[in-house]
Amino acid sequence: MSDPSTRSRGPAPEPILRCSGLRKTFDERVAVADVGFEIAPGETYGLLGPNGAGKTTPISMICGLLARDAGDVIVAGRAVDTHAVAAKASIGYVPQEIALYPDLTAEENLRFFGSLHGIAGDELDGRVSRVLETVALTDRARDRAQEYSGGMQRRLNIALGLLNDPALLILDEPTVGVDPQSRNAILGSVARSSDEGMAILYTTHYMEEAERLCDRVGIIDEGVLRAEGTRRELVGLVGEHDRLRIDADGDLEDAADATRRVAGVASAAVAGGGLDVLMRDARGALADVIRAVDGAGGAITGVEVHEPNLEAVFLHLTGKALRDEA
Amino acid sequence: MSVIRPAFLIARKDLVRRIRDRTAILTAVLLPLGLAYIFSLTLANVDDAGFEATYAVADADGGHLAGALTQTLGAIGSVTVEPVPDAAAAERRTDDGDVDAAIVIPEGFTAGVEAGRGAELIVRTSADASIAGLVATSVVRSFAARLDAVSVAVAAASAADPGADAAALAERARQLEPSTEVVEATAEDRVFSSITFFAIGMAVFFLFFAVEFGVRGLLEEREDGTLARLLVAPIPQVAILAGKGLAALLVGLVSTTLLVVATTVLIDARWGNPIGVGLLVVAGVVAAVGVTALVSTFARTAAQAGAYASIVAVVGGLLGGTFFPIASAPGLLGSIRFLSPQGWLMEGFTGLASGEALRDVLVPAVATLAIGVICGAVAWRRARAVVAR
Numbered sequence: 001m002s003d004p005s006t007r008s009r010g011p012a013p014e015p016i017l018r019c020s021g022l023r024k025t026f027d028e029r030v031a032v033a034d035v036g037f038e039i040a041p042g043e044t045y046g047l048l049g050p051n052g053a054g055k056t057t058p059i060s061m062i063c064g065l066l067a068r069d070a071g072d073v074i075v076a077g078r079a080v081d082t083h084a085v086a087a088k089a090s091i092g093y094v095p096q097e098i099a100l101y102p103d104l105t106a107e108e109n110l111r112f113f114g115s116l117h118g119i120a121g122d123e124l125d126g127r128v129s130r131v132l133e134t135v136a137l138t139d140r141a142r143d144r145a146q147e148y149s150g151g152m153q154r155r156l157n158i159a160l161g162l163l164n165d166p167a168l169l170i171l172d173e174p175t176v177g178v179d180p181q182s183r184n185a186i187l188g189s190v191a192r193s194s195d196e197g198m199a200i201l202y203t204t205h206y207m208e209e210a211e212r213l214c215d216r217v218g219i220i221d222e223g224v225l226r227a228e229g230t231r232r233e234l235v236g237l238v239g240e241h242d243r244l245r246i247d248a249d250g251d252l253e254d255a256a257d258a259t260r261r262v263a264g265v266a267s268a269a270v271a272g273g274g275l276d277v278l279m280r281d282a283r284g285a286l287a288d289v290i291r292a293v294d295g296a297g298g299a300i301t302g303v304e305v306h307e308p309n310l311e312a313v314f315l316h317l318t319g320k321a322l323r324d325e326a
Numbered sequence: 327m328s329v330i331r332p333a334f335l336i337a338r339k340d341l342v343r344r345i346r347d348r349t350a351i352l353t354a355v356l357l358p359l360g361l362a363y364i365f366s367l368t369l370a371n372v373d374d375a376g377f378e379a380t381y382a383v384a385d386a387d388g389g390h391l392a393g394a395l396t397q398t399l400g401a402i403g404s405v406t407v408e409p410v411p412d413a414a415a416a417e418r419r420t421d422d423g424d425v426d427a428a429i430v431i432p433e434g435f436t437a438g439v440e441a442g443r444g445a446e447l448i449v450r451t452s453a454d455a456s457i458a459g460l461v462a463t464s465v466v467r468s469f470a471a472r473l474d475a476v477s478v479a480v481a482a483a484s485a486a487d488p489g490a491d492a493a494a495l496a497e498r499a500r501q502l503e504p505s506t507e508v509v510e511a512t513a514e515d516r517v518f519s520s521i522t523f524f525a526i527g528m529a530v531f532f533l534f535f536a537v538e539f540g541v542r543g544l545l546e547e548r549e550d551g552t553l554a555r556l557l558v559a560p561i562p563q564v565a566i567l568a569g570k571g572l573a574a575l576l577v578g579l580v581s582t583t584l585l586v587v588a589t590t591v592l593i594d595a596r597w598g599n600p601i602g603v604g605l606l607v608v609a610g611v612v613a614a615v616g617v618t619a620l621v622s623t624f625a626r627t628a629a630q631a632g633a634y635a636s637i638v639a640v641v642g643g644l645l646g647g648t649f650f651p652i653a654s655a656p657g658l659l660g661s662i663r664f665l666s667p668q669g670w671l672m673e674g675f676t677g678l679a680s681g682e683a684l685r686d687v688l689v690p691a692v693a694t695l696a697i698g699v700i701c702g703a704v705a706w707r708r709a710r711a712v713v714a715r
Binding site for chain 2: 064065085086088091095097102115116117118
């Protein structure tokens with residue numbers, strides 16, 4: 001899996017999803033206020049926020065499940081208000097809760113929803129086989145969903161979203177409450193879908209998932225989109241530095257002096273048999289730092305890069321932790 | 327995409343799930359069949375060896391049609407006909423419980439029928455003799471239905487040929503359907519057995535449980551999250567409601583038809599004219615789906631919807647006389663049954679079972695259908711709010 005933040009992009013393609021000014025109130029409580037973003041083909045956009053931040057409400061409005069008070073949603077060039085059926089044909093939806101018919105087999109669940117998408121015959125057979133393979137459930141295709149473990153049900157839940165080969169795949173917290181093995185399988189299938197060109201909208205309150213999967217992330221809290229951008233852009237937005245830890249032998253003071261002269265380095269200090277360096281874009285400038293230490297007579301024995309994460313960004317933007325248990 | 331294809335797909339999926347749910351088959355077929363059998367066994371003696379009834383007949387007419395009615399009643403096995411001098415005496419004997427029912431034939435009855443003017447027959451039943459009262463009502467109703475046919479023939483002929491002799495035309499019409507046929511048919515066919523009554527009662531009663539899953543299913547889909555998937559699918563929203571309704575209609579039709587066939591074959595119930603039975607079954611299923619759907623729209627959860635539908639099924643069933651032959655009850659109790667579709671269905675089915683002609687079930691069938699269509703239309707509007715949050 002490639003690092004999403006370093007993927008190369010050509011000329012900006014036409015967005016698959018374009019939503020703007022989304023607003024929804026429930027009994028005068030503002031659930032979502034002026035939320036808008038765009039997602040291009042092959043791009044994974046994460047909505048990151050704690051539980052109750054307002055992640056699901058925009059999704060419900062985009063899918064046409066919830067009426068909007070204001071705002072526009074265009075999917076694959078079609079407005080969901082005026083061309084609902086055509087717009088929905090481009091959407092694959094994976095709801096937060098497991099939404100399956102427990103008394104039907106995995107194959108029957110897939111065939112039913114595939115038929116509703118107008119897929120039939122050999123094409124339906126092929127797609128059912130393919131998505132079952134994608135979520136590693138081929139061997140259990142003829143078992144009823146109620147016989148599955150929670151993680152397997154989650155995977156089938158995702159398979160249903162992939163079935164119509166959508167231009168826009170929407171996943172609402174798909175890994176909540178799953179075991180690590182299933183979680184990895186889910187994240188893997190999402191990444192593969194992105195690589196295949198799907199635009200993906202992914203909501204989560206797991207910072208690690210957003211960092212691992214998403215090309216761009218929108219930080220949402222109390223129904224307001226606080227900031228959006230690539231991980232690096234968001235980190236830069238709040239002025240955080242990368243931390244580089246270099247374990248080395250030799251004259252460490254000279255090594256520190258040499259390091260401070262590298263472009264982007266904010267500070268370098270000798271600490272515990274090595275150097276602690278604060279700098280921008282540690283990965284990009286790592287070779288320069290290593291050359292500087294080496295040139296000053298330092299013998300490097302280990303290097304660790306610590307980049308500021310989205311947890312820190314969220315804390316900075318909202319004044320609170322991303323997760324209750326964090 | 328059209329509505330029809332996704333509606334069929336949704337209905338098919340619901341039916342597959344329904345078939346896999348064994349409790350559904352239990353509720354829709356086995357339970358009503360078993361209960362009808364148990365009831366009929368319990369009451370077998372009443373119907374067969376133990377059935378006795380005494381009917382008071384106040385014949386103020388004295389004509390040959392009045393005589394034919396009295397003869398018809400007397401031809402029923404184990405029925406004693408007791409002539410009384412007038413209507414007051416008949417009423418007194420009934421109220422005192424001395425007779426099971428009283429039939430009052432007013433003066434000028436025969437002449438009125440033969441002249442095409444129509445006439446009135448009064449049946450007064452004792453509150454203590456429900457089965458015997460129902461038998462009396464059924465026999466007199468059947469007799470009157472035949473006379474109606476004669477009267478209609480007379481009226482039509484008179485209009486075409488004003489100079490015709492009405493009495494002669496009536497006689498000719500009567501010859502087309504000999505009155506002796508009435509007498510002969512009554513003793514064996516027009517009195518239906520308790521087995522038939524309870525087969526009908528159980529079928530009508532459980533029909534409202536059989537279809538209940540279809541409309542409750544919408545709330546279940548919402549609770550299970552699958553409604554969201556259906557709503558995100560590229561299909562018209564009305565297809566979801568149409569699919570649910572279609573599945574409920576099919577389950578109702580299949581389960582009721584199975585019950586009719588099974589009770590006929592297994593416990594010798596006699597339902598009557600198959601076309602009339604089919605008509606009433608269709609009307610009944612529409613009514614059951616419509617009423618159940620309507621009450622379900624007032625529920626917030628599937629469990630609540632199930633409870634509401636059960637209440638309506640039980641109250642409507644009791645009110646409509648599915649357990650007791652309420653049709654022969656005097657006064658308000660005998661009339662209030664028509665507030666429920668079950669009451670209309672019982673009226674239609676028992677009429678058919680007692681030998682009434684096909685045209686005589688049209689009113690019950692249309693009334694039942696109307697209740698279903700009206701309730702269904704209101705339910706449809708309300709259910710659209712469920713799918714369009």
